[in-house]
Amino acid sequence: MKKKKIMKLVSGIILMFVGLHFHNVQVDAKTIMDTTKDKTYQIDLDQDGKKEKVKLKQCSIDDLDYNYYGIIYVDGKKAYTTPKDIYAYDINMKIITSGDQVFINVSQSSDNGNLEFNKLLSFNGTTLDEVIDFKKVEPGLRSCEITSATKDKIVVSCESMPCQLASIKWKSTYLVNGNAVKIKSHVHKVKSGIEGRSISTLETNRTVTFTSEIGxxxxxxxxxxxxxxxxxxxxxxxxxxxxxxxxxxxKGYVRVDPYHETAYFKNIYKYLAG
Structure with a gap:
């Protein structure tokens, strides 16, 4: 009898932990919500206790196949229009919850997934205001995507392709204070964006001068x-x-970015195609 009671107790504890695990996953998943175009979502954008109806409509740019701009409607009214002079493919919209703050994340890419814009918006009661433009905060972004959001923090996974390093990836942390969002640091540890390749050690292919400070x-x-x-x-x-x-x-610094084409290291060129 004691053995049966112990087994029941152990089973109950396991089920409790499993339940808590799935509960946490479910809560975490709600902080980043993917949306579908032309579908209406009800969410309290300004946290006033009343849910707004939000919808993204994708519109074709005249005479340009597969190039679009987007209109975001809040309660049936135009609240934000994406740039019409950016020629790119599908527009994506996510709803991001960070603590008590709700943001709309809108982004668009062109050929080979090259990022055209990725912005965070907040609702002021009438329209959606731009809070931050991730592409303007950090230069040379080939792609970036919000991958997690907590009470006071948003993490963005980034990728760039400097001609001196080829594809590199890193994660940028943004601090959230109300509807104000700012990057925590411009210094990042990076890894190669190419599977099976390491960039921790690089061999010079020419004379390279490293400076004591940036710039x-x-x-x-x-x-x-x-x-x-x-x-x-x-x-x-x-x-x-x-x-x-x-x-x-x-230790020393050297400029490495997509707009500075001087080669510094061996065998980088073969990773730059595309």
Missing amino acids: SKKVAFKLGAGKKVKLLSITTKKDKIYGCFQYGKK
Whole structure:
């Protein structure tokens, strides 16, 4: 009898933990809600206790096949129109909940998934205002997507393709305070966006000068061809990306971004196709 009671107790505890696990997954999933075009969603955008009806309509740009702009309606009225001078494919809309704040996330990409815009909007009672433009905050983004949201934080998974490194990926953390959103840091650890490839160690293919500070002309060290350096991090600053590299005990910076085509390292070119 004791054995049966113990087994029942153990089973009950297991079921309780399983229930809690699935409950948490369900709650987490609600913080990021994918939507379907032309479908109406009811959600309290301004947290006033009354749910608004939200719908995204995708519209064709005249005489341009497969190029669109979008109109977001709130309670049947136009609340936001995406740019009509950006020629790209399907528009995506997500509803993001961060604590008590609800945002609309709208994005659009063109050929090869190249990001055209990715913005966060908030409802002011009449229209949707732009809170942040992720593409403007960090330069050279080839793609980015909100992957998690908590009470005071939003995490965005990013990818860029500097000509000096090829595809790199990182996660940017944004701090949320009411309807104000700002990036926590412009310094990021990165990994290769190409499966099975490591970018932690790179070999120079020419003489490369590394500076002591970002954007500085002060030389930290200079290396000839055939030297191996370790990539520590990147810094996204204004319209540029800089890599922080280590050689022995020395650390230095060099500009690495999609708009700066000078090659620094061996065998990068074969990863740049497309």
